[in-house]
Amino acid sequence: MLRAVTDVPSIPDCTGVLVAGGRAARMGGAPKGLLRLGGEPIAARTISLFRRLFGHALIVANDPAPYAALGAPIVGDVVAGRGAPGGLHAALVAAETGWVFAAGCDMPFLDARAIAFLAARRRPGVDVVAVRTSKGLEPLHAFWSRACLLPLEALFAAGQPSFRDLAAAVRADVVEEEAWRTVDPALRSLENANTPEDAQRLGLEAP
Numbered sequence: 001m002l003r004a005v006t007d008v009p010s011i012p013d014c015t016g017v018l019v020a021g022g023r024a025a026r027m028g029g030a031p032k033g034l035l036r037l038g039g040e041p042i043a044a045r046t047i048s049l050f051r052r053l054f055g056h057a058l059i060v061a062n063d064p065a066p067y068a069a070l071g072a073p074i075v076g077d078v079v080a081g082r083g084a085p086g087g088l089h090a091a092l093v094a095a096e097t098g099w100v101f102a103a104g105c106d107m108p109f110l111d112a113r114a115i116a117f118l119a120a121r122r123r124p125g126v127d128v129v130a131v132r133t134s135k136g137l138e139p140l141h142a143f144w145s146r147a148c149l150l151p152l153e154a155l156f157a158a159g160q161p162s163f164r165d166l167a168a169a170v171r172a173d174v175v176e177e178e179a180w181r182t183v184d185p186a187l188r189s190l191e192n193a194n195t196p197e198d199a200q201r202l203g204l205e206a207p
Contacts, residue, residue, distance in 0.1 A: 008053065011054050015095040016057045019103065019140055020067060020087075032105055032106035035106065035108070035207065036204060037205075039205075042105065046105070047072050058100075085162065098146050102140055107141065108193070122173075126145075129143040
C-alpha cells in the first residue's frame with residue numbers, strides 16, 4: 001500500500017509526473033498504468049499520491065484515452081520518437097513548477113517518505129536528484145529541474161540521447177544504492193512491471 005503522507009511535508013514547488021507514453025510492447029501493448037494492485041489501477045494510486053504530495057500532477061501519454069478518467073492534465077510528446085527522455089521533455093515543457101518528479105506508470109510501490117528523502121537533496125547547483133543501484137541510474141524515480149530542458153533539447157539535436165547522457169550533461173546529485181537502502185531497504189519503491197512475469201511477481205492484476 002502507499003504510505004500515508006500526512007506526516008510527510010508537501011512539496012508545492014514540484015509537479016508529480018506520471019510517464020505513460022510507452023507502447024508497452026513487452027506487456028502485449030496493454031497500458032501498464034492500468035494494471036491493478038488491490039483492485040485499483042497503478043496510475044490512479046500514483047496520481048492520488050501526487051495530488052497529496054506535490055503542488056501539481058501531470059500525465060505524459062501519447063494516447064490519453066486510458067488515463068482520461070483520472071482527471072489530471074495529460075500531455076503528449078513535443079518531440080516524437082525519443083522514448084522516455086521525450087516524456088521527460090514533454091513534462092518539463094508543460095510543468096508550471098521549477099521541478100518535476102518523474103515516475104513510470106508501472107511503478108506500484110511509490111513511497112512518500114522515500115520521495116521526500118530525494119526532495120530534500122534539491123538545492124542550488126543541482127539539476128537532478130536520482131538514485132543509482134547496481135542496475136544503473138533510476139531516471140523515472142527522480143527529480144528533474146527545468147534547468148535540464150535546454151541541455152535535453154541540445155542532446156535531441158545531436159542524436160538519440162539516454163537519461164544517462166542527460167544526467168552527465170547537467171549537475172546531478174546521485175544517491176547511491178547503499179544510501180538509498182536507508183529509506184527503501186528492499187528497493188521496493190523502484191520496482192516496475194515491464195513484462196507479464198513482472199506483473200505476476202509484483203502481485204498485479206490485469207485491467
